Amino acid sequence: MTDSSEALPLLHKTHEVLPLYGGNFLADKGYDAKAIYNSVHDVVAMIPFIPLNSRNTKKTLFSNGRLLCPVGLMMNKAGTSKDCGRFV
Numbered sequence: 295m296t297d298s299s300e301a302l303p304l305l306h307k308t309h310e311v312l313p314l315y316g317g318n319f320l321a322d323k324g325y326d327a328k329a330i331y332n333s334v335h336d337v338v339a340m341i342p343f344i345p346l347n348s349r350n351t352k353k354t355l356f357s358n359g360r361l362l363c364p365v366g367l368m369m370n371k372a373g374t375s376k377d378c379g380r381f382v
Contacts, residue, residue, distance in 0.1 A: 297324030302333055314338040323347040 301321070308314065319340040321330075326347040334342040354362040361369040 297322070298327040298330060301325050301327075301330050305330075305333060305338070309338055314340065316340060318343055320344075 305314075315338060317340050319334045319338075319342045321342070321344045323345040324347070325344050331342050331344070334340050356362060356368050358368075363369050
């Protein structure tokens with residue numbers, strides 16, 4: 295069994311016993327599933343904080359081996375980007 299397959303039944307059973315409304319839902323990337331996001335947001339009105347799981351995703355690399363972000367910029371290790379002669 296995986297984290298994501300057990301999360302929804304556990305969330306719903308917990309909500310029946312102890313109503314969960316508002317707040318934050320923190321989980322690891324094993325819980326990255328659309329059904330979990332939707333239930334956490336719609337059913338218990340919590341804000342999900344779940345890192346994206348990179349399974350089944352194609353990573354695009356520049357010739358220097360660095361990743362290409364979704365908007366087409368080269369990703370740097372420190373999380374900065376040199377854009378128009380400035381670091382952002």
